[in-house]
Amino acid sequence: MKAAFLTGLRQIAIQEAVQPEIDDPRSVLIRIGTVGVCGSDVHFFTTGRIGSQVANYPEWTGHECAGTVVAAGREVKHLKAGQRVAIDPLVRCGKCDQCLCGREHTCRDQKFLGAAGGAGGALAEYVVMPEDSCFATPDSMTLVQATVVEPLAIGVYAQRLAGMQAGAKIAILGSGPIGLCVLLASKAAGDCKAFVTDLIDERLEAARRCGADWVGNPKKSDVVSALREEEPLGVDFVFECAGQQETLDQSIEMLKPGGTVLIVGIPEVNRVSFDVHAARRKEVRLQSVRRQNECTAAAIDLVTSGAVNVDQLVTHHFPLAQTQQAFDMVADYRDGVVKAMIHVAE
Numbered sequence: 421m422k423a424a425f426l427t428g429l430r431q432i433a434i435q436e437a438v439q440p441e442i443d444d445p446r447s448v449l450i451r452i453g454t455v456g457v458c459g460s461d462v463h464f465f466t467t468g469r470i471g472s473q474v475a476n477y478p479e480w481t482g483h484e485c486a487g488t489v490v491a492a493g494r495e496v497k498h499l500k501a502g503q504r505v506a507i508d509p510l511v512r513c514g515k516c517d518q519c520l521c522g523r524e525h526t527c528r529d530q531k532f533l534g535a536a537g538g539a540g541g542a543l544a545e546y547v548v549m550p551e552d553s554c555f556a557t558p559d560s561m562t563l564v565q566a567t568v569v570e571p572l573a574i575g576v577y578a579q580r581l582a583g584m585q586a587g588a589k590i591a592i593l594g595s596g597p598i599g600l601c602v603l604l605a606s607k608a609a610g611d612c613k614a615f616v617t618d619l620i621d622e623r624l625e626a627a628r629r630c631g632a633d634w635v636g637n638p639k640k641s642d643v644v645s646a647l648r649e650e651e652p653l654g655v656d657f658v659f660e661c662a663g664q665q666e667t668l669d670q671s672i673e674m675l676k677p678g679g680t681v682l683i684v685g686i687p688e689v690n691r692v693s694f695d696v697h698a699a700r701r702k703e704v705r706l707q708s709v710r711r712q713n714e715c716t717a718a719a720i721d722l723v724t725s726g727a728v729n730v731d732q733l734v735t736h737h738f739p740l741a742q743t744q745q746a747f748d749m750v751a752d753y754r755d756g757v758v759k760a761m762i763h764v765a766e
Contacts (some may be wrong), residue, residue: 421436421437421438421544421545421546422434422435422436422437422542422544422545422738423435423436423475423480423541423543423545424480424481424482424484424541424543424544424585424743424762425437425477425478425479425480425481425541426465426468426475426477426478426480426481427436427477428466428477429466429467429468430466430613430748430751432465432657432662432698432743432744432747433478433744434482434740434741434743435478437480439545439546439738440546440547440548441495441548442491442492442548442667443514444493444549444550445493445494445495445496445551446493446495446496446551446552447470447493447496447548447549447551447691448488448489448490448491448492448496448499448505448548448549448550448554448752449489449490449491449492449547449634450487450505450507450541450546450547450548450554450644451487451488451490451545451546451549451765452485452486452487452543452544452545452546452547452614452765452766453485453486453487453488453563453764453765454485454486454563454564454565454566454567454762454763454764454765455482455484455485455486455542455543455567455747455761455762455764455765456481456484456485456567456568456570456571456597456734456761456762457481457482457573457747457750457759457760457761457762458484458486458597459596459597459663459686459750460483460534460535460686460748461481461482461503461534461600461690462480462747462750462751463686464479464534464536465481465747465751466513466688466751467509467688469536470536471690472537473535473537474536474538475536476537477564479509479536480534480540480541480543481534481541481542481543481569482533482534482541482542482543482544482570482762483509483533483534483535483541483542484509484567485503485504485507485509485533485542485547485567485570485572485575486504486540486547486557486564486567486569486637487504487505487507487547487563487765488503488504488505488765489501489502489503489504489505489547489554491555491623492551492604496551497551497645498551498556499554499556499590501550503556504556504557504561504563504688505526505534505552505555505564505566505708506554506555506557506561506566506567506570506716506719506720507533507547507554507555507570508553508554508555508568508570508573508716509532509533509534509539509542509553510524510525510527510530510531510532510553510711510720511530511531511532511533511539511550511553511572512524512525512527512529512530512552513528513529513530513698513752514552515529516525516528516529517552518581519524519744520598521682521739522533522687522713522714523539524711524713524714525569525583525710525711525712525713526710528693528720528739529645534544534546536670538672540754542543543740543743543762543764544764545764545765550619553646553648555569555716555717555720557569557720557724558724561720561723561766562725564734564761565678565695565723565730565731566720567598567689567761568601568723568730568731568733569606569716569720569723569757570712570719570735571597571598571601571759572601572719572722572723572730573602573712573715573716573718573719574598574601574602574604574607574709574711574712574715574727575598575600575602575604575606575719576601576603576715576718576719576722577607577711577712577713577715578605578659578682578684578760579602579605579606579607579609580604580715581682581707581709582657582659582680582682582707584606584609584610584656584657585632586610586611586612586734587613587667588611588612588613588656588657589612589613589614589615589651589654589655589656589672590606590612590613590614590615590633590655590656590657590659590672591614591616591617591619591657591658591659592606592615592616592617592627592659592661593616593658593661593667593670594617594618594657594660594661594663594664594667594685595616595617595618595623595624595627595632595635595661596602596618596623596661596662596758597758598684599616599618599623599627599628599661599662599684600623600626600733601632601682601733602630602659602684602718602756603627603630603631604630604631604660604728604729604730605719605722605728607630607631608634608722608727611696613633613634613651614631614632614633615632615633615634615635615636615650615651615655615674616634616635616661616671617633617636617637617638617643617667617747618635618637619638619639619753620637620753620755620756621637621638623714623756623758624636624637624756625734626732626763629667629692629732630732630733634647634650634749635711636655637751638666638670643670644670644673644674647674648674653676653677654674654675654676654677654679654711655674655675655676655679655682656675656676656679657675657679657680657681657682658670658671658674658675658679658680658681658682659682660682660683660684661683661684661685663685663686663687663688663750664685664687665689665692665693667685668681668683668692668693668694669694669695672694672698672699672702672704673698675702675704676702677701677702677703677704678702678703678704679702679704679705680705680706680707681703681705681706681707681752682707683707683708683709684709692764694706708734733758733759734758734759734760735756735758735759735760736749736755736759736760736761737760737761737762737763738760738761738762738763739763740752740761740762740763740764740766741763743762746760746762
């Protein structure tokens with residue numbers, strides 16, 4: 421089969437790979453249809469690492485994916501050949517203390533698609549995944565929509581983790597795909613006023629289409645002062661989705677006392693800092709967000725019900741042979757790209 425491999429910094433090659441086989445009776449063989457290019461994929465592409473996870477070239481890549489079941493292990497109960505599925509890229513052990521207490525996303529023996537040393541990559545014609553990582557999708561859902569379910573589930577989890585009440589005022593710093601998914605999930609969950617910032621005007625326009633009540637570009641204005649003019653008391657929650665020191669600083673400034681910063685973005689650096697006295701005086705809470713935790717089914721429901729339109733996030737399409745071009749475009753923020761989608765199956 422054909423698969424995309426990272427072969428060096430900013431280098432991707434389409435190579436032949438051994439087609440995986442079902443080696444666990446509870447797993448399924450999936451023909452991949454579409455794969456989205458995620459910011460974490462781009463971290464590996466541009467820097468060769470995320471924190472302690474370091475690429476060992478050639479390295480499989482890609483994790484946002486959807487496809488069609490080709491074959492099922494003998495103990496698979498709910499899936500069969502021909503079904504289309506959205507995929508949670510996490511493979512959990514199901515036995516550790518974290519899995520047993522409902523925190524599968526922090527499983528102590530987890531593997532993840534497209535992560536260095538993980539479970540291989542999704543940018544391949546076929547993958548094998550456990551049944552409990554696969555979610556059957558209705559006929560009305562396209563494979564592209566099913567692929568975007570993965571980042572949308574992160575938005576759903578972040579919104580749930582915040583514990584937002586009706587009428588909440590929120591800021592989302594960074595309106596790339598994850599920030600927009602947080603926005604869509606928050607707006608679908610109930611009444612809230614959303615302030616969104618980004619350095620790229622095209623992404624701010626996307627935020628407006630997704631329901632943002634106010635947008636600001638830090639390159640063109642002091643977004644903290646502008647937001648405080650709108651909300652002098654500050655906002656209840658800030659979703660930091662850019663992974664930058666600047667946006668973490670802005671988060672503390674934008675919050676009202678007792679507010680919460682939810683750190684959703686993945687920084688390229690290992691350490692960030694914050695003004696401890698500003699945070700202390702406001703009694704700010706800092707909450708990290710680790711992927712999605714059992715929110716895939718909820719994300720599918722949001723899409724199929726029409727409560728959320730994920731089609732508007734996908735701005736560019738590429739065949740597998742042009743994976744290098746897709747990654748270059750996303751890494752360089754070219755052509756107003758929001759979400760690039762790679763079509764593996766012809």
